[in-house]
Amino acid sequence: MPLLRIDGLAHAFGPTKALAGASLEIRSGEIVALMGANGAGKSTLVNVLAGTLAADHGTMTLAGRPYAPRSPAEATDAGVVTVHQSTERVGAPGLSVADALLLHAYADGSAPFFLSRSAVRRKAAAMLENAGFALPLDRDFAELTAADRQLVAIARALSRQASLLILDEPTASISGRESERLYTILRRLRDDGLAILFISHRIADLNALADRAVVMRGGTVVGEFARPIDFDRAVETMIGRPLRAARPDARSFQGAPVLELAGVQLVAGSTPFDLKLHPGEVVAVTGVLGAGKSRLLQTIFGMRHLAAGTMRLDGKAYIPATPADAIKAGIFMAGEDRHRSSLMPADWPGSNLAPTISLPHLPKWYPLGFLLGSRERYEAQRAIDTLGIKASGPEAPMTSLSGGNQQKVILGRWNAEPSRVLLLDEPFQGVDVGARHDIITAIRANTERATLIATSDPEEALEVADRILIIDHHTLTPAHHAELPAEAIEA
Amino acid sequence: MTIINSENQSPLSERISAAVRASAVFILLIVMVTGFALAQPAYINVTNLMSILQAVSVVAILGAGVTITLAVGGFDLSIGAVAASSVMAASYSMIVWGLGVYETVPLVLLFGALVGLVNAFLIVRLRVPDLLATLAMMFLLTGLQLIPTAGRSISAGLILPDGSTATGAYDPAFLLIGRSSFFGVVPAPVVIMALVAIVLFVLTERTRLGRLLFATGGNELATRLAGASVPRLKTLAYVLSGTLASLGGIIVAARVGRGDVSSGASLLMDSVAAALIGFAVLGLRCPNVFGTIVGAVFVGLLLNGLTMLNAPYYTQDFVKGAVLVGALALTYGLGRSQAR
Numbered sequence: 020m021p022l023l024r025i026d027g028l029a030h031a032f033g034p035t036k037a038l039a040g041a042s043l044e045i046r047s048g049e050i051v052a053l054m055g056a057n058g059a060g061k062s063t064l065v066n067v068l069a070g071t072l073a074a075d076h077g078t079m080t081l082a083g084r085p086y087a088p089r090s091p092a093e094a095t096d097a098g099v100v101t102v103h104q105s106t107e108r109v110g111a112p113g114l115s116v117a118d119a120l121l122l123h124a125y126a127d128g129s130a131p132f133f134l135s136r137s138a139v140r141r142k143a144a145a146m147l148e149n150a151g152f153a154l155p156l157d158r159d160f161a162e163l164t165a166a167d168r169q170l171v172a173i174a175r176a177l178s179r180q181a182s183l184l185i186l187d188e189p190t191a192s193i194s195g196r197e198s199e200r201l202y203t204i205l206r207r208l209r210d211d212g213l214a215i216l217f218i219s220h221r222i223a224d225l226n227a228l229a230d231r232a233v234v235m236r237g238g239t240v241v242g243e244f245a246r247p248i249d250f251d252r253a254v255e256t257m258i259g260r261p262l263r264a265a266r267p268d269a270r271s272f273q274g275a276p277v278l279e280l281a282g283v284q285l286v287a288g289s290t291p292f293d294l295k296l297h298p299g300e301v302v303a304v305t306g307v308l309g310a311g312k313s314r315l316l317q318t319i320f321g322m323r324h325l326a327a328g329t330m331r332l333d334g335k336a337y338i339p340a341t342p343a344d345a346i347k348a349g350i351f352m353a354g355e356d357r358h359r360s361s362l363m364p365a366d367w368p369g370s371n372l373a374p375t376i377s378l379p380h381l382p383k384w385y386p387l388g389f390l391l392g393s394r395e396r397y398e399a400q401r402a403i404d405t406l407g408i409k410a411s412g413p414e415a416p417m418t419s420l421s422g423g424n425q426q427k428v429i430l431g432r433w434n435a436e437p438s439r440v441l442l443l444d445e446p447f448q449g450v451d452v453g454a455r456h457d458i459i460t461a462i463r464a465n466t467e468r469a470t471l472i473a474t475s476d477p478e479e480a481l482e483v484a485d486r487i488l489i490i491d492h493h494t495l496t497p498a499h500h501a502e503l504p505a506e507a508i509e510a
Numbered sequence: 511m512t513i514i515n516s517e518n519q520s521p522l523s524e525r526i527s528a529a530v531r532a533s534a535v536f537i538l539l540i541v542m543v544t545g546f547a548l549a550q551p552a553y554i555n556v557t558n559l560m561s562i563l564q565a566v567s568v569v570a571i572l573g574a575g576v577t578i579t580l581a582v583g584g585f586d587l588s589i590g591a592v593a594a595s596s597v598m599a600a601s602y603s604m605i606v607w608g609l610g611v612y613e614t615v616p617l618v619l620l621f622g623a624l625v626g627l628v629n630a631f632l633i634v635r636l637r638v639p640d641l642l643a644t645l646a647m648m649f650l651l652t653g654l655q656l657i658p659t660a661g662r663s664i665s666a667g668l669i670l671p672d673g674s675t676a677t678g679a680y681d682p683a684f685l686l687i688g689r690s691s692f693f694g695v696v697p698a699p700v701v702i703m704a705l706v707a708i709v710l711f712v713l714t715e716r717t718r719l720g721r722l723l724f725a726t727g728g729n730e731l732a733t734r735l736a737g738a739s740v741p742r743l744k745t746l747a748y749v750l751s752g753t754l755a756s757l758g759g760i761i762v763a764a765r766v767g768r769g770d771v772s773s774g775a776s777l778l779m780d781s782v783a784a785a786l787i788g789f790a791v792l793g794l795r796c797p798n799v800f801g802t803i804v805g806a807v808f809v810g811l812l813l814n815g816l817t818m819l820n821a822p823y824y825t826q827d828f829v830k831g832a833v834l835v836g837a838l839a840l841t842y843g844l845g846r847s848q849a850r
Contacts (some may be wrong), residue, residue: 318733346737354735362729363733368581368797370719370728379736381718390720459574 022066022214023099027457028077029238030063034507037063040077048227050205050215052150052248054257055235056423056451061218064235065185068216069101077453084184092127100176101185109175112161117143119160119171123179142155148376150174152204166197173204177213180488185294186217189449190224194307194475201226222250222478237308258453265352269485272297275334277469278319278440283328285314289493291328296440296469301462303472303484304495311493313355316423316442321345332439346379349439353429355473360444361429364369365418372420373399373413376432383436401478402431407457412487423454430458434465441465449477459483530791534840539808546815553818560697566810567703568593568758572777573784573802574710575754580785580797581714582747583727584633585638589755590778591651596759598655600684601664601769603759608678615684615760622756625651626749631749634741650777656771664769680767688764699761703803706754708800723747727797776827784809784835790837809833 021044038060045051055061064268066072068079070088075174075476079086081097086215088094110119120143124130131138141157152170154163163171170187178186186205190198205228207266209215219225225232225248234242234256242256284291289311298301315322319330321339330337332348345352349510354360363370369378377384382395399413406427410420417425425444433441443462447455459482462470474480480487488495520594527666547554596618603614625647632643660671668676670783690698714720723735726743734740787808788801812833813826821829 025701124715164745322735341737341739342735343737343739352735355730359729361729363725363732368724368796368798378721378732382722385718389712390716390718390721453691 020044023086024080025064025080026050026080026113027069028064028067028079030067030072030074031075035471036135036238038067038074038077041235041239043233043240044358045214047182047211048209049213050209050217052225052232053216053218054225054232054253055234056257059234059235059257059451060238062187063238064186065101065216065218068094068099068183068185070099075302094156095123095179095181098180098182099185100179100181102172102176102187102189103192104187106165106172109168109172110160112159114160115139115156116154116158116160116163116167116171117156120146120154120174120178125177136261137174139175145197146174146178149315150204151207161168164193164484164502168203169193169201170204173208177208181213183214183216186215188449189220190219190221195223196307198223198227201354210355220266221476225250225253228288234365248341258451272284272299272300272485274298277333278337278471279331279334280319281331283318283330284326285318285323285493287326289326292495294488294495297473298469299466301470301472301484302473302486302488303480304490305474305477305480306490307475310490312475312490313444314493315475315490316352317493318470319345319440320350320442337383349437349468350442351379351433351435351436351438351440352442353433353444355444357425357429359491361432362425370417371413372403372408372410372415372417372428375428376402376435379432380436398435402428402435404433406461408429421451421454423458425453426450427454427458427461430461434461436467441468441470443470445474446472447474447476455479455482521551525668527645528793531790531840533791535787535791535804535808535837539804539811542815546811546818550815550818551816554795556695558814560691560695560700562810562814563700563703563807564697565814567697567699568761568805569777569780569784569809570703570803571754571758571761572707572781573788573806574706574799575751576781576785577788577797577799578710578714578723578747578754579640579751581720581723581727583730584744584747585644586626586629586748586755587626587641587644587778588629588647588651589751589758589781590774590776591648591655592622592752592755593759593762593777594774595651595655595768596622596756597763597773598659598769598771600760600763601680602658604666604680604684605666605678605769606658606670608786609681611632611681611684611687614681615687617762618751618756620772622752622759623749624752625756626752627652627745627832629752630745634744635650659769661771663771665767683766685764688761688766699765702757702761706757707803708797714799717741719746724796731759766806780809780830781806783830786834787837790841804819805837 023045023202024327028038029036029040041060041064053061067074070091070093073089081099086097088099094490109153110122114122117139119140121130122256126371141155147154150173154167154170155369161399162287173184185401193201228245229248232243232244232253233240233249234253236259241254244253257346274297277298280294280350282291282293282306304315306312314323318325321341321344332350337348339348339350342352373395376399387405396413402408403413404409407425408424408431410424417428420428430446446458452456462483472483490496538762543554543577558720572593575589576586592669599615599621600618603609603617620787628777629647631646632638633640659668667681670676688697692701704787714723722733722743723737725736725738726740759774760779763769766773784806785802787805788798789795791801792798792802794801812829816829
């Protein structure tokens with residue numbers, strides 16, 4: 020008998036059918052991957068399971084009993100625990116890790132009113148013992164990495180007798196090595212009888228974890244794939260059309276470089292390296308978290324200073340002091356995490372599509388300072404047309420766009436004016452496979468400028484780049500990397 | 511789950527709630543004015559309406575300054591003190607130094623701009639949190655304005671701390687700023703308020719600079735990465751706010767005709783309230799100059815109407831507070847139910 024049976028689940032937001040009769044079974048002791056493009060209904064399904072949303076129609080059965088949680092607390096009590104993607108909210112700065120582990124016990128009153136440090140520590144240690152992994156109990160929660168915060172959430176879930184653990188993109192913001200550790204932990208939990216449902220699009224996650232992959236599209240389950248999972252077919256099912264060749268032909272570029280870094284040290288004491296970018300070339304830099312990917316891009320964009328070495332742009336010395344200098348010189352950057360680095364909060368002036376595109380170009384488009392005329396709307400419409408952005412028009416609020424379309428708008432912003440070098444930091448975060456294809460095509464179609472992409476996912480690097488470089492300890496290395504096919508790597 | 515085109519497809523109930531939110535203040539305004547006019551016909555005549563506008567002009571001008579600092583994600587608590595010390599500065603300049611209107615007005619405006627510059631230095635350079643920096647500046651100015659006259663109010667014939675008597679007087683041309691009317695109908699402060707409102711509305715809504723000011727408040731990092739100078743934008747906002755506060759002080763001085771140490775006591779609270787009521791005016795949930803002006807006028811109409819109906823003066827602060835609570839509940843409470 021399956022642990023969880025979902026039958027004909029439906030939920031509509033207004034006339035938008037987010038879930039349209041989804042059915043699914045999950046057994047104890049198996050790991051199920053949930054795949055789907057943005058808007059396929061994965062998040063809604065997870066929200067219904069987690070008790071944050073109520074289903075309009077359909078039934079759920081958990082361990083033979085009807086299951087319809089009205090709140091996250093009810094879901095947890097029934098044994099369904101969800102670990103959301105943003106793990107900062109698992110604890111709070113100022114709390115020790117032990118406190119963060121016991122936070123739910125403080126909240127539901129199962130912890131005594133007066134707490135002794137040693138008792139807290141003992142209980143937290145027992146939780147970790149039970150979960151089977153170690154965390155630094157006395158550290159401040161704020162000092163934990165995203166991967167460790169996730170483990171805090173998982174340990175808490177296990178201490179509440181979870182029978183079904185739901186993970187939303189568990190490896191999205193952690194490094195390869197940390198992912199390996201998470202895989203090991205999750206596989207052991209599965210062998211102990213826990214059912215795990217996780218959302219992910221990463222081939223590495225699917226290969227390492229999934230016993231089964233369930234693919235959603237248009238609010239229903241459209242396909243199931245048993246192990247070994249055919250990733251390409253799963254993705255085709257997910258986007259509803261055949262994939263073209265996922266890996267582009269590597270083009271080779273000769274001639275004068277656009278940007279040339281010589282003897283560069285990103286931090287004092289690191290090994291100096293050189294880098295040349297040619298017009299039309301797409302270069303990806305990949306490496307673990309903290310290796311210096313973002314730092315390299317930020318240095319070229321004038322947010323940080325070089326510790327040593329020189330940069331030359333089109334043969335001339337290039338020493339940017341601020342992002343404004345870089346933009347003036349024709350070097351554009353779309354930062355990591357679009358919400359933090361590029362977008363305005365919802366409902367704030369300038370949070371619509373057209374102002375999002377025009378923000379860096381205002382001095383050029385409106386030299387007199389008055390926002391007269393329709394340049395902004397025209398440019399926004401052009402981006403919508405050329406990049407295939409799904410939006411109601413130039414005035415559409417950015418929050419009404421899916422993640423992939425938001426990222427297309429960010430690309431449209433930096434495509435709106437000619438540039439020499441485009442720097443993209445993790446441009447595929449929270450972008451579904453379909454939109455990723457469009458973005459890659461658009462990036463590779465530009466032959467005027469060089470594009471430098473920082474990504475922690477080697478698969479993405481392979482999909483987009485002509486040339487892949489590995490960064491480690493703030494130095495670009497020509498060394499081969501176990502995760503990448505040898506022929507894709509050259510210095 | 512992100513819903514595409516939620517704007518166009520949202521159900522009727524949500525659209526009604528949005529429409530109510532956008533126009534609630536105007537509906538209330540109409541109901542209120544009609545009610546007062548029925549109860550007291552004198553309420554609606556031009557002279558009374560103009561006197562209401564004159565009464566709110568200073569608050570509206572200061573509120574517009576607060577709105578600009580709110581737009582860059584800051585907050586200027588020093589405006590009330592800037593206005594009050596500007597009253598003292600204007601009086602001191604004319605009565606003690608014997609200067610005329612053409613020296614006094616630029617001098618006082620410069621003083622306000624300078625205070626804004628110091629605020630900006632504390633906030634942008636020294637990274638003091640905005641509320642704390644401007645609160646400290648408020649204290650400093652409240653004390654500073656007492657020092658030159660040893661705590662006395664300034665009027666003609668003032669006896670200075672060194673025992674001598676001040677010889678100057680208020681320039682009659684200066685008094686015109688507060689006391690004259692255009693065509694005998696529109697008081698000068700109302701005209702100044704209208705000009706400030708129009709200029710700042712255009713600045714915030716229709717210029718590149720305004721877009722960047724709001725962008726700074728919305729997402730500082732994104733604004734910097736788009737190539738704008740965030741320190742310069744913040745500095746501009748505080749300088750504007752300080753200058754507008756001193757303009758408010760000039761109007762108060764020209765109306766009162768003397769430098770009272772206690773003037774401008776309630777200006778800070780009233781102008782902040784106007785800016786916050788402004789959030790609700792079009793249901794925008796963010797600072798906007800138009801809303802701030804409407805907010806100031808709204809409070810003015812209400813207080814004047816209540817006074818005409820013989821409501822005692824000591825209920826005024828309660829009424830203002832109630833309006834503010836209502837407006838904020840309207841802004842943030844309604845429409846929260848819609849699933850995001």
